[in-house]
Amino acid sequence: MPPQSSGELAAGWARIRGRLREEVGEVEYRTWLRQMTLAGVEGEDAVILLPTRFLRDWVNSHYGDRLRVLWQAEYPEVRRVEIRVSATPPPEAVLAGAEERAGVDGRGLAEPLAPRAAEPRMAPEPRSDWVVPLEARFTFDTFVVGKPNEFAHACARRVSEKPASPGFNPLFLYGGVGLGKTHLMHATAWAIRAHDPQRTVAYMSAEKFMYRFIAALRSQNTMEFKETLRAVDVLMIDDLQFLIGKDNTQEEFFHTFNALVDQGKQIIVSSDKSPSDLAGIEDRLRTRLGCGMVADIHATTYELRLSILQAKAATAQVVVPPKVLELLANKITTNVRELEGALNRLVAHANLFGRPITIDSAHEVLHDVLRAHEKRVSIEEIQKKVAEHYNIRLTDMSSARRARNVARPRQVAMYLAKQLTQRSLPEIGRRFGNRDHTTVMHAVSRIAELMEADAGFAEDVALLRKMLET
């Protein structure tokens, strides 16, 4: 059925928006789609208005097809969706008289404009939300604080409470991959908005900054790009290292940076390197980046990894035994993203097969991840470390000497070779002066017995193992 009246069209448009909102989720909808208004239906075209070219292009490329499908489901006659730029959508008074206007302005509106009253009501949204949607789960509540990140966290909190305060502008967060820089930035953005919904916060990666700048150059519309960014209260640029060697974009960023700081606006930047290590970033920009607060996020400790896992496991719908969390915290030491990925995989597997998570199932499901994280230790390294530790000569690892002060460390080294490498017993035997595999077997069980019986000795071996593994 073609839309019969303005009321019916408005209701149909509201349903289309509602479905789109369900499909893309609240955050995305509010960020990109909330400002759509319907101009009307012109022949086979539904005409939608958005206030900027950027929004129009974005919605066209990301949601154009979806909008068309939803329109066709509601009104099969509509074949296309056209999005136009209109900075000021017509006020309600004009909307009411749209039928006449359609004839007068020559746009040939087959249908009147939708009355605004029929559109879903939304909370007001900061203007600059066009930039990049924030991740809903990246808040301060879900950020686990520990020694390695407590300083960065405290700085981010401080900035969220008092943006642009002296000494904290810019806030420069740096640290290795997957350690929570983006999480902290989003958390800061959410908190700033919660404190003061009128503040506009723009978050984007340095890569997006560059692509948008290039797009603006191409379309000869750098004014809009500059104005939009310079109108924000808080600008966050993630992964700044991407700008290394991109001189023109750096230059543009430098000007944006200065314009904002001069106006007393807050800048937050993240990078995998400190400002002084950002070789390939112009000196004047590096200097400015380092003149506020520089906070690094260090590699995770076992305690932090375990706390993060505990927090994440508490929200999972299956029970994750503490031993399994300890196993993951012990083995997956690279970064939080991988840790989280491993836990998610375990939980998904348990949900899918309806089986509880156990140490065995964790080993089975995550065997590839755990193996990849196993530090490859060679028999030579073990022999060297053990010889150093017991103060014997390295050659004694393969010599025929049987004195206790030499034989016992050799047995320890064989034991560790069995525990820490994939080598077979005969192979280990060969590497210890061509000894038989039964000698290695005997050494392994003898050391295990001694460790049971003597806590001091067990500690000694555990220490050696730790030194070799880290």
Ligand SMILES: Nc1ncnc2c1ncn2[C@@H]1O[C@H](COP(=O)(O)OP(=O)(O)OP(=O)(O)O)[C@@H](O)[C@H]1O
């Ligand atoms: N302290 C933490 N508490 C809870 N989750 C964390 C913490 N640190 C990191 N994460 C989680 O780890 C994942 C990776 O974090 P994030 O994307 O913020 O890292 P990043 O440092 O920005 O990485 P990259 O260098 O790749 O951009 C996210 O899912 C994040 O929620």
